[in-house]
Amino acid sequence: MSIQSSQKEKDSKSDNGMVRGLQNRHVQLIAIAGTIGTGLFLGAGRSLNLTGPSIILVYLLTGVFMYLMMRAIGEMLYMDPDQHTFINFISNYLGKGWGYFSGWSYWLSLIFLGMAEITAVSDFIQFWFPNWPAWQIQIIFLILLSSVNLIAVKVFGEVEFWFGMIKIITILALIATSIFMLVTHFETPVGHASLSNITTGFQLFPKGWVSFVMTFQMVFFAYQAIEFVGVTTSETANPRTVLPKAIKEIPIRIVVFYVGALLALMAIVPWQQLPENKSPFVMVFNMAGIKWAAAFINFVVLTAAASSLNSTLYSTGRHLYQLAKETPNNRVMKALHLDRLSRLGIPSRAIIFSAIIVAISALINVLPSVSDAFSLITASSSGVYIAIYILTMLAHLKYRKSKDFLPEGFVMPAYKILNPVTILFFLFVFVCLFLQKSTVIGAIGASIWILLFGIYSNWKHKN
Template sequence: MDKQTDINADGTKRALSNRHVQMIALGGTIGTALFLGASTSIKKTGPSIIFVYMITGIFFFLMMRGMGEMLYADPSQHTFIAFISRYLGKRTGYFAGWTYWINLICVGMAELTAIANYVQFWLPHAPSWLIQIIFLALLASVNLIAVRLFGEAEFWFALIKIIAILAMIATGFFLLFTHFKTSSGAVSLTNITSGFTLFPNGIKNFISAFPMVFFAFCGMEFVGITTAETKNPRKVLPKAINEIIFRILIFYVGALFVIMLIYPWRSLSTSQSPFVQVFSLIGLRAAAAVVNFVVLTSAASSINSVIYSAGRHFYQLSLDSNGSFMQHFNHISSHGVPARGILISVTLCLLAPLLSLLPGISNVFALIAAACSDLYLIVYALTIAAHYRYRQSADFLPNGFLMPAYKIIDPLLIVFFGIVYLSLFLDANNQIPAILGIVWCAVFGFFASREKSTVPNVAPKPLN
């Protein structure tokens, strides 16, 4: 590809290579929820949690196929929100765009707060706000300098997570084949199969595990957002998306299987990472420090991706708006990145260190962040609805990257998202955030329906 075709029409650069995109796809599939939150998921429903991960993973894969089909047809788009505007109307796109962008800001703030806790594992007296500002400044710089630097950072962040999981899986099978005995008993398949029941803690706990697993997978769509800045997008994107299902099986299902293989699941503590518990059980004294380093890089990876994605989404919002204020952000810098969109997103993330200085605010923020996470379900459902309309539109690319049986799968996906949202009400901790999510949809949805600053939909540009 020559230099001319390395630059998109809007000035952004296709600087991400296949190596970067494959690792971004891997990193987006593996989140902090696996390293820290898997114990809670396992305790909720025992070995049958594997089925929850497999079912949710299949639906996520199908969602990515629908998203991937639209991005393959028009790789010039920086976000999948553009397709919601195009096929469901600009006001629906306005609602989805702002909702998703605010979600990203809340995720970034939550991860920043977590980073401070991880660093204080080694530096207990370091001020939380200072740690957050340093990390945010470093990762913002990575995103502002060049998209390739973002890709390189994500490559190494993802590699650390992958090595940690593969090391645990390899260790687990080695212990199994050598009949290793721990203080909790022998490493054996009987830790999983003995007294197995599908709903050991009741069907209510089984169903309420779905939201926990669902939110563990959120962020997988980041690989699609990189499409416009990827070399050979129509070659790289299908490969990255098609391999998602194998990553889920290896990294999530494989890790959970090995955790329960080594450690009797009823003995797991929900207050500690299952990785720490497993490595400590087999005699690795530095387990806590090693896992803390891994989750620190995982959180840094999440913020890095949030800054990248939030900057592109705000840039898209500025393109879709006629408002005079938003016009200041529809520019691409000389480095080929939407610098103003990145900067305003980073500025809002600075609320996290500010909140860490104020007593009693953290619980309110946690509630808002949880409500924002619930709105992922709404945005994903709108994306699939847009895909259904795309397949019936003149833009449909019959020889593209097709989702199979879309007339069945698209409605099934929307029903699944609805069931997951309803299941939030089965857990007392999720009920208020779920209600706040509905209130947001009602109030902001009303204002979005009356919004007059959005511009008419633009026809897709073919890839040259």
């Protein structure tokens, strides 16, 4: 008898009390759009300028390892679909010390990610309304998106569905524009659209191997938070059906949306001519005769940032709720009742508390001296994210040797080889953080946090 038939899944609530309100279409579109962040729309020019067409190889290679990590996470979540965070697997298989480290490090990393996103939102709004104070924009957006998360999980899913649709349509429009220009041999101010723009004079390291290696950490962070789709599946009616489908389609999404978009850009404009500090999407749509391209792409990146912030509030709330459930003796959490669900099955208090912490960024950006320190902390949190991914892979290795292992589940293939290789890749990306002036201080900060908080966490839970 198969696991699907032997274990009938609940339609309304999971074991942790949360409502299974997300539909399959919500999760599938979140899975597709969740890998598309503002980095693609705004940062593609910089990465293309560093290494040209070989950036495709970087995106594909990094995508392979992110997919392998998702297979490891997916295997454990399939075994226990009621988990709202993969961090619990670190506690279960590596010990409470590393679980405590990962739990709080992941929540703080998400909070800093949310702070960066809300700052970006205010910048995009000021494109149209330059006189509006940034802090007011940030507070209004936080209230709106917090409300979306507090009403019902189905409402969150619906909002994310349409946020994601906007990003997907934009990339498909770029690819369609590129095909049209190629077919018509469209003349641009810098030549004409042609596949030869990609292949002519191709070099693997056009600006040296160091520049090529540097792009790995840039591309890695474009994929950051890809694990979010695994978290959402626990709030679907049939997580063991939805989860494998969402993860298996990740490679197709990477090829279509990342590789497809980058090839489209380079086919229209030689990569040497693409703007480094401006969105290449704006340049291409302008060439296609769309005069309002800058405003349109600003709207798209605003949508992407709002989508990321919406997902961050979703994740931080559920993650903090889980931490509160696991530390019932914590006085602060107990006083704030962070371990309680609303009557709609939503961790509302944990979401509100997380939103309040994210709102501190509105104050930080008003104080220049504090803002500089905030930039350092945000950069450091990115390095900590890599450490959590590595711990997750180590937890998966332990899981495969445990009594919990489900041989008929959503099993990661060739894990004895692919799991350690994925860990080595994450270590390689961490080393890459030390190659750029913009990330080296954050890498040092991350190293200090991992060392000191890691020692403290394991000391605290040594018994």
